Amino acid sequence: MDDPNYDEFGNYIGPELATSSEEEESDVELEAASRPGAAFGEVAGSENDEEIGSEEDAEDTGRGPMAMARRVDISQTQIVLHEDKQYYPEAEEVFGPGVETIVQEEDTQPITEPIIAPIKVRKFQVDEDKDLPDTTYTKEFLVDLMGYPEMVRNIAVAGHLHHGKTALVDVLVASTHAWPEWDKASPIATPVTKIQRPNDKAFGYTDIHQLERQRGVSLKAMPISLVAQTTKGKSYALNILDTPGHVNFMDEVVASMRMADGVVLVVDAVEGVMASTERVIRAAIREGLSLTLVVNKVDRLIIELKLPPTDAYYKLKLTIEEVNNIIADCPLTNAALRVSPELGNVCFASATFGWCFSLESFARRYIDTWGMPVSPKELAKRLWGDIYYHTERRTFMRKRAKGGSEAKRSFVHFILEPLYKIFAQVVGEDEPQLRVVLESLGVELRKSDYALDARALLRKALSHFFGPPTGFLDMCSEHIKSPLENAVAKTEHLYTGQTDSATAAAMRNCDANGPLVVNIGKQYPSADGTQFYALGRIFSGSIKTGEKVRVLGEGYSPGDDEDMALATVTNAWIYCSRYKIPVSGLGAGGWVLLGGVDGSISKTATLTDTRVSEEELAIVRPLPLPSESVIKIAVEPVVPTDLPKMLSGLRKIGKSYPLAQTKVEESGEHIVMGTGELYLDCIMHDLRCMYAEIEIKVADPIVAFRETVSETSAVKVFGDSPNGKNRLTIISSPLEQGIAEDIEFNRVQSNWPARQMGQFFESNYGWDILAGRSIWAFGPGNDGPNILSDDTLPDETDKVRLRSVRDSIKQGFQWAAREGPLCDEPMRGTRFRILGADLAETVIHRGGGQIIPAARRVCYSSFLTAEPRLMEPINFVEIQAPADCVSAVYTVLGRRRGHVTHDAPKAGSPMYTIRALVPTIDSSGFETDLRTFTHGQAFCQQYFDHWQIVPGDPLDKEIVLRPLEPSSGQQLARDFMIKTRRRKGLSDDVSIDKYIDDITLREVVRDLHH
């Protein structure tokens, strides 16, 4: 600080500097000189007053004369008004006419956003909406036929994965729809032909979703309606839902069965009955539907396994018997239900070769060709079972004649041998001989057909030989009830309203003039994924476009009309997967696709019209979907501001996937729950590409847990209400095995009268009759697998007072059961018994605000004193593998805490079937692992089976968990609990003090866990 002009702080203290006006002047000068305009003497003039000023300044400084001279040089000397002056050319002059120019301010738009966005093609499905395809019937005929419920059949085609359901539907479509290259029209179909089915022309008419096409597997239940004829030439309108076979998509099957009157079960002749087949049978019987069977892929017995005809018969018979065994095993079966070819409810098919026949339709061919003097029914009866045909005597016999090789089993003689011959001839003979043979069978092919490769030629020859699948129609028309016949059963099974109301009566009569009741069972997105349409079954009345309807959601009940909305039906169609036939209205019995009503629907809904009076309003039961969504993933948008988009996407996912559930965890995580890896994968695809169109982060999959107790509470636990005037004593104990399932499957219901409840528990579980009668509630919800009962003694407790707070205690219990104390997961299989209640005298002191939290806390504390345990979901796994891979399968299972329950060769096939149980938490990636270990030779299907207690005490503080090391054995429970708590943002350990006030009691509980 030597400079005398500045003080020690660096402030200027020297003499005064030049004045501020001088400063300004010099600044302006500089500016004027540096601007190019100024140098050119401002031909273009100046932009504002200040600049005019600067020009004058410039003149003053002596550069003026030159500038003046230039200005004079300009030829345009006429005066142009300031506002008319054109300084710059217009965009049009530069770029020519017809070019749009956009002026953008710099830096106001993110660089990631294009100024002109490219046109997006939003198309996720194949459709032919432009013009309806040609069909063998007129569309009007189909619509007319829908008006006669007795001529309609509503069918769900179901079965195991890849057993040929879609291919079977293709056969029906191919016989009624114009065949021309279906798939050429669709832009997203091209990859399929490469991946799948290179030479046989099975298209997957009902597989329209982008993912279905790419992966060659059905993921959604897709409907198609068509008209087809029986062997006798009678026309029926078929509404068919082609369901997915993958176990993860059981929800779609259940939703389809809800809409249908009967199930066509498709079983692969080689693989036989598999895990999904069994589940389908059980679900169909639970829903009370008729069951018919199609044994598909019969060609594999001939071509792949090369079984001799007699053995092929045994294999087919075995498959049918397997189905019958499961039917017989189902609890609700009426003993009469059996599938067998001679009864007419079994068809044989080879969908890729385009045929499907029943015994009767085959018999008719014989009769028509050779003019046999019997009725097809009579002949058909003799074509199955231990009936033999003596070729020389030409008679049917019950027993094979001794030593006579002339007598052959009739099925083998009349059906299998000719079939084998056609296969052999087509594959083995040259064109001239083959032509003779085929023409003798009435099959005339074009010359070009003979040039096709063997498979294609076989398909042509066989589909010509068998003709349209009339046998299938016979089966459906005879063995599946029409909506009219089934209306009573369906109404009783599903309708929650008064059975004696006019609405219920109309539903039972399938009355097209009655009040409107439509059950929306599924929703379908439009091809661009922006809207949803609702597919429903019309129980009674007629739906018309333009009509106003009430939409009752699943949450609707007569006392609670929050879940009710009004909507107008904007469109009605008959839905055929790839195209929609618009209709102005449709009557009871059939299915209809509606536009404009889906706004308030999340999963299913009931539509009624205003003619149904307020008192009669009731819903059709929601889908009976058991708690199968046990795998969870947490999702989060990469860009946090995209959250609203993701939320609206998640809402759409909920509509499109019947079992998908989404919820927000306390920590703010968005959780999506699904049944398995494929299911969640499809959800994420749809969410990312179709519905939200944003990038989404996904956390590793985790599973849901349940909390339960393993002992009776060690002490009688009591708890006081916040005001200290009420004291509740509750103890908890585990429920007997099976009760939780009974409650969940509604085999016992909370609204039953006490007497019935008592009887149920007495006869099924040996409870004291009073214990059953004193049950107050199930929870959480009305069918939660926990029980609250009142076991107080009248001479100890004031029962009247206790009854007055019953609802509050129930609420406290429900709350506790929904969010257990271990890690906020629901409780399961726990019984809470109220042993004592010391309640305040005045009503005001025992209000909900006092009792609910008290009840909840006592539930928790009694729970914690009863050796609480964690339960985890266990998957059932079915693995198909060749014999030499079996040991590898064991290895993979062993690494994932799995154990084998069944291991046996599959009769009549080279494969082994291994069934095992694997904890769901260890099941992610199992399939990939299995494939790697067996070089892709093993296939597995897995689904949630049951809940099982995790070994170890979750509250044992002595267990030390080491980070990054897998826990095992008795440590697991604690490991799972702590990790779940951390994820949910809870404190690391369960604090017992939070739930128990009494200090001595706390000590007791602490001791318990040491």
Ligand SMILES: Nc1nc2c(ncn2[C@@H]2O[C@H](COP(=O)(O)OP(=O)(O)O)[C@@H](O)[C@H]2O)c(=O)[nH]1
């Ligand atoms: N050999 C043979 N293969 C078939 C037959 N029907 C279907 N397939 C094949 O089985 C696979 C699965 O068929 P798909 O209809 O998609 O099965 P879905 O899962 O039941 O719908 C496809 O590759 C079909 O080509 C059949 O009758 N014979």
Ligand SMILES: [Mg+2]
């Ligand atoms: Mg399919």
